[in-house]
Amino acid sequence: MEVVLTSLLLGTLTGKIANIAMVALGLGLVIFFHELGHFAVAKWCNVKVERFSIGFGPIIYSFKYGETEYALSIIPFGGYVKMLGQDDVDPSQLSSEEIALDPRSYSAKPVYQRMGIISAGVIMNIITGMLFFAFAFRLGVASTPCIVGTAVPGMPAWESGIQPGDVIHKINGNETTSFMDIIRSSAFSDGDITMEGTHLNGEKFEVKVTPDQTGTRPQIGLLPAQSLQIPVYQDSNERITSKGTAAAKAEPPFSQGDTIKTINGETIENYAQLQRTYAAKSSETLKTGVVREGTPDTEIVEIEVKNNPFRTLGLWMEIGPIESIQKGSPADRAGLKVGDKITHIDGQDVGKALNPLRLPNYFSGRAGETIPIVVNREQDGAQPTEVNLNVVPLDNPAWLEHPVFSNTPLAVGSLGVAFHLIPTVLKVEEGSPAEKAGIKPNALIKKIKIIYPDNETAADWDPIPEVTYEFDDKNKNWANAFWEMQVRPGWPVELTFSQNGKIVEEKLNPWVNPKQKPDDQWSLPVRGIRLQSLREIQKADSMGQALGMGVQYTTNSAKDIYLTLRSLITGRVSPMELSGPVTIAKVAYEVAHDGYAQLLLFLGFLSVNLAVLNFLPIPVLDGGHMVFLCWEGITRKRPNEKVLTAATYVGMIFVLGLMIFVLYLDIFLRALS
Structure with a gap:
């Protein structure tokens, strides 16, 4: 040994x-x-x-x-x-x-x-x-194709209706060759960019998108797709499933190089389909069929993967105004507007009778039905008015678009709306960690720090770090912090809150509500399988063609550097995007x-x-x-x-x-x- x-x-x-x-x-x-x-x-x-x-x-x-x-x-x-x-x-x-x-x-x-x-x-x-x-x-050369893996809620691409699985064929009339074309066009464009492509269902689309400029560089909020294959690492002990998740406990275990082929016997063609299937069947135990590396495609190994239940603190927070609405969505057609605050759904108070974090599931489970909602709408120079509307949700799985970035709003994909959560407690669940910590309604959450479990260190969870979120008018991070709790199963949190005029700090251990039945648990749309990025090979057939591609790539690279310098001077790109010799060496080592x-x-x-x-x-x-x-x-x-x-x-x-x-x-x- x-x-x-x-x-x-x-x-x-x-x-x-x-x-x-x-x-x-x-x-x-x-x-x-x-x-x-x-x-x-x-x-x-x-x-x-x-x-x-x-x-x-x-x-x-x-x-x-x-x-x-x-x-x-x-x-x-x-x-x-x-x-x-x-x-x-x-x-x-x-x-x-x-x-x-x-x-x-x-x-x-x-x-x-x-x-x-x-x-x-x-x-x-x-x-x-x-x-x-x-x-x-x-x-x-392995390049990343222009296939959307994630449209970040609230960002311009999401608002324009671009969905996971969409393929971008042209940007501003120019053919795309890799996902870098999307990033480049977003960062260097002087205004709107026009994107042409194909939705996952085969429909053609053409949308005009205005890059968001609130970050260190203009961007539209798209991330590339992943493949269906688990990576093969130099280190055979490298984790291929996230620690503490259902995938890490699967039987038989996943192996490096496994390629997902089926779920419950149904063929899975691409990453977008995998996402939707896991999200739509989030509370079910699923048999994931994989082909082992080096074996024929007909030899499928079925791996039983249970669900990943949400872990919560037992806090129901106040819902904030709608931050963004997708064009052509049920919310858009129903007349909802940015700035509206949803107060009642089906006659139930949002925040006291309905947990705002559960709204993605609530509307997804009522797809095709007409649902009455009440919103408070701001009026110029007048008190907010109450507006009654009816929405008909689409059959989109809940939490398919999860808030993975700071200040990302919570999306209700079946409606096409996204909103932040205000860190004011409206309700505390009975028997929950929050109740045991003495948190009461109307408490104001100031900060949350998600820390390593007792007797465990960074080495046990590499590369997942501890994270801290502060909450104020600029940092609307409750949805993001809640999601980060999910990708760190078993981690305690240190909560700082204001209650009765005092600042209190308490350590809480997130729980899975024991009142939930196993078959009806509120579960995550992911199982914890780590997949490698989707790549396609660009290879020249001859040295002459390779030289031609080299000349074109040299020209494009020089143009990109010039545009970067211009954007730095004009302020469109922040100096924080610059990299030095340490990062260059690190990137070189990784490639x-x-x-x-x-x-x-x-x-x-x-x-x-x-x-x-x-x-x-x-x-x-x-x-x-x-x-x-x-x-x-x-x-x-x-x-x-x-x-x-x-x-x-x-x-x-x-x-x-x-x-x-x-x-x-x-x-x-x-x-x-």
Whole structure:
């Protein structure tokens, strides 16, 4: 047993070391080719190259060959070629008369040659980026197709009626090739975007969507679909089901590489159908048929998976006004409006007789019936008025659209409405954790922290962290916090609430109401199976086609970088979206898991990124040098030494400041989030 375990550990460790080596080599190549461009053209122009360095700062290792010192430096965030008469750290060299007299100095060369030397690094990165892309497409690149996995409640795409399983064919008249086209179009569009596609039922649609700009970048709220296959990990002990869920207790257990084929004997064609089936039959024990990796499709293994009951605190919260309504939905047709507050359904008080969290189930269970509702509607300059309406719900499963993000409202999919919950307690269930903690109606919830179970740590639940939500006018997170309790079964919560003028803190253990019958439990629409992302392979049939795809991908990547910079300047995209070297290395390591093609694709994008950013007109960067050379070429005079020195130091401060900022984002925000 020890021999087998040791072999597995060594295999995993060897795989990780190999991935790290691949990433280091790849990132090193991107930097190397950039500096090689400067070096090669400088040599061609007979400029003396004093040092060729990969990295900055103190030198770790170096050797001299001919007149050039080749060095590896300690800070691996770039590199440099130090030429006689050109030094970013000492710009006064450009105007030194002694160096200028040396015919092999950079500063002694004509402007066109110096332009060639400066631009060579960028040109080399464009060429190598294109080649990286071409080789990746020749091997076959896995991309995410434009199939909707989730439409986030309350977001523009959800409001426009886009549903899980919908396929997006065109955006603004342009054919889509991957899900990145949706993200790109949302982030960089100056206004509305038009999307054409096909619903899951085969109907064509065309909708106009206005991206939401309240976050760090414009987005419309769509997430890609997953496949029906459980991932295969390098580590055989990696979890494939969420701890504590029904899937983790299934018999027989799920295995890595399993592909879901049937549920209760009915064929499952795609992820959207799987979602709907699990949601529609949420309280039932289901037989999930899978095909094991390496076995014929006809050999189906049936796995019995029980339901996942909702865990609650026993609190009924006040319903908030309607935040958003889907176009063409039953709510839209019935005359409901954003801002309406639902007070009664079928004559029952919402919040005291009906739990607002149960409304998705209530309306889903009454599909096709005419249901009377009463809403309070705000009036300009007058008291709210009571409006009586009738709605006819669609046959959409409850909680199919769950509030997975902060400030996501709770959606009632069968009506097409979404609302927040106000953290004011209207009712406390008898015998519930909330009642035992002494919480009374009219208490105001201030904060909830979902913490690890006693005697368990982050290692036991990796990668699921503890989470804290505060509630106020801006942070309307009760629905999201409630959902996060569900994906952390067995976790206690620390609740802070205001009651009778006092702030109280209590620790509660969420419960499954024992009064619920097993066959009629309020259950989650998911079972806890982890599925891998849906991917399709884009592969060139020949090297010629691969080069063509590489050129196109290079052009699109450069355009994306330009649009990102423009959006950063105009404020459409937040600087918080930037990534630094730590994130770049982390992403490179992750894509290395997916094989050489994905790593080559990433390195290609990094090469183009380096080319575009290096040619920005910022002193210290290649683009800044090009600006000075253009000035010299036009005026026939070298830049003033004081101006040149000042500009160089300003550029250096800017670049160092930017580096510190992105390192802060990498280490203190993303690493701790």
